[in-house]
Amino acid sequence: MSEQFDVVVIGAGPAGYHAAIRAAQLGLKTACIDAALGKDGKPALGGTCLRVGCIPSKALLDSSRQWWNLGHLFGEHGISTQGAAIDIPTMIGRKDKIVKQFTGGIAQLFKANKVSAFYGFGQLQPGRKVLVRQHDGSEVTLEGRHVILAAGSESIELPFARFDGTHIVDNVGALDFTEVPKRLGVIGAGVIGLELGSVWNRLGAQVTILEGLPDFLAAADRDVARVALKEFQKQGLDIRLGAKCTKAEVKKGEVRLTYTDAKGEQTLVFDRLLVAVGRKAASRGLLAEGTGVQLDERGRIVVDEHCHTGVEGVWAIGDCVRGPMLAHKGFEEGIAVAELIAGLPGHVNFETIPWVIYTEPEIAWVGKTEEQLKAEGIPYKVGTFPFAAVGRAVAMAELAGFVKVIAHEETDTVLGMHLVGANVSELVHEGVLTMEFKGSADDLARICHAHPSMSEAVHDAAMAVHKRAIHKVN
Numbered sequence: 001m002s003e004q005f006d007v008v009v010i011g012a013g014p015a016g017y018h019a020a021i022r023a024a025q026l027g028l029k030t031a032c033i034d035a036a037l038g039k040d041g042k043p044a045l046g047g048t049c050l051r052v053g054c055i056p057s058k059a060l061l062d063s064s065r066q067w068w069n070l071g072h073l074f075g076e077h078g079i080s081t082q083g084a085a086i087d088i089p090t091m092i093g094r095k096d097k098i099v100k101q102f103t104g105g106i107a108q109l110f111k112a113n114k115v116s117a118f119y120g121f122g123q124l125q126p127g128r129k130v131l132v133r134q135h136d137g138s139e140v141t142l143e144g145r146h147v148i149l150a151a152g153s154e155s156i157e158l159p160f161a162r163f164d165g166t167h168i169v170d171n172v173g174a175l176d177f178t179e180v181p182k183r184l185g186v187i188g189a190g191v192i193g194l195e196l197g198s199v200w201n202r203l204g205a206q207v208t209i210l211e212g213l214p215d216f217l218a219a220a221d222r223d224v225a226r227v228a229l230k231e232f233q234k235q236g237l238d239i240r241l242g243a244k245c246t247k248a249e250v251k252k253g254e255v256r257l258t259y260t261d262a263k264g265e266q267t268l269v270f271d272r273l274l275v276a277v278g279r280k281a282a283s284r285g286l287l288a289e290g291t292g293v294q295l296d297e298r299g300r301i302v303v304d305e306h307c308h309t310g311v312e313g314v315w316a317i318g319d320c321v322r323g324p325m326l327a328h329k330g331f332e333e334g335i336a337v338a339e340l341i342a343g344l345p346g347h348v349n350f351e352t353i354p355w356v357i358y359t360e361p362e363i364a365w366v367g368k369t370e371e372q373l374k375a376e377g378i379p380y381k382v383g384t385f386p387f388a389a390v391g392r393a394v395a396m397a398e399l400a401g402f403v404k405v406i407a408h409e410e411t412d413t414v415l416g417m418h419l420v421g422a423n424v425s426e427l428v429h430e431g432v433l434t435m436e437f438k439g440s441a442d443d444l445a446r447i448c449h450a451h452p453s454m455s456e457a458v459h460d461a462a463m464a465v466h467k468r469a470i471h472k473v474n
């Protein structure tokens, strides 16, 4: 006998829990299955994001920033920091408490919205049945009018540097070091490498990041990447580009890493090595024979623009399908699919998904870069404004970075916004909103911005598109 639902969701990460809660809000009888266990061995909802991703990394970024500012910023304010000390287990404990609060919060939201939670591994069978192998060893079969696959992603492992959980780790290990490694190696200068490399660098580790590509942050605006690289190097991050790693050996508690770059073959010795070379869809074991759901060459579930798999009533969302691997992209897909199932016009606009890297300074963007527009032959104009000329930024001693607004040469429609600076994770949403409403640089320039605030950089950058910025020479 199988239990009947309107909607069965596999995976309770950002994509899956949004889909489940929205479906339940719309009056659909909903179940959500998740296999993950927390650090305490108990089921923990919320996926990679809440357990070992967005939230714990931001908790440690914030703790480490406090410590860094103590040593690098407080003196300027006339505040003495003699005798300051750091306690890593307390810092990690605070992070764990935040994780528990949020994973427990999803369980409460499920309860309040009458989403039935199942704890175990779910496998889609033909005919929209889902077999759940529960943690207690029992099995249950759920049957849905609709099934939403939201299995998420897992770290890519390099064949020569297998994760051992102690010396060679992915994000899970690097969020849980019990002491500051003296020498931390990182393979991959992407989002995870830069965020977690920054955490341990601020706490005192000597961090070396080896990036395979010759360009730093190849997906970002070139001016943003240039400014960010300079700032990270000033902070002591040793970032080596065009480095092809070939061997990692663990011996006597150390990792010997061999790589080749323009200078030839070199070896570095680390206490810990973080491998952060991207993530892959977690589709292993998810699909039984004969479901008809297709995987692409990267193991991602094939879907159309509405997240439909082509198999009647089967949908897939979040990191396990195409598109950026971002929690908020999964949120929107989850909501859109639940609404489509309920007969509403669910939709995700891929053109306005913001990207943020939570380093110091932060990096954020939405829309197209100048390089993309050039390649697409779209005529554009640009306005920039530096934070060093913003009163609030100077008062806060946060001078690094700038805002760049890109608008269409003829229509003035905003096509992209690129930012590097303090708290630009918040400011980027001015670009998101303007683009969603198909606004122009002139619209943005004519919107009143509070003084003094960091947002004045956005205002002046929009005015600079028409060479009428007030606080700089155009």
Ligand code: FAD
Residues within 6 Å of the ligand: 010, 011, 012, 013, 014, 015, 016, 017, 033, 034, 035, 036, 045, 046, 047, 048, 049, 050, 052, 053, 054, 055, 057, 120, 121, 122, 123, 150, 151, 152, 153, 171, 192, 282, 285, 286, 317, 318, 319, 320, 325, 326, 327, 328, 329, 330, 358
């Ligand atoms: P996941 O969060 O991976 O959740 C999938 C869930 O499904 C998991 O709980 C898994 O256990 C479960 N599951 C999988 N298969 C099955 C199965 N067969 N049966 C039952 N359960 C199953 N993104 C941002 O937007 N901002 C950030 O700041 C950010 N920081 C990050 C930091 C780190 C260190 C990492 C690793 C990622 C970060 N991300 C960030 C990315 C973000 O975590 C992911 O994009 C997001 O979690 C994807 O959501 P999801 O629901 O698709 O998948």
Ligand code: NAD
Residues within 6 Å of the ligand: 158, 187, 188, 189, 190, 191, 192, 193, 195, 210, 211, 212, 213, 243, 244, 245, 276, 277, 278, 279, 324, 325, 326, 355, 356, 357, 358
């Ligand atoms: P990433 O794709 O951001 O970066 C991986 C980096 O590793 C790239 O620069 C790539 O060129 C490099 N690389 C790949 N193979 C290599 C090799 N063999 N040697 C050296 N360098 C190599 O991936 P990530 O940092 O692992 O993060 C995974 C995903 O998680 C990201 O794509 C992002 O979507 C998500 N994430 C988002 C945030 C955020 O939004 N703030 C934070 C963390 C993670």
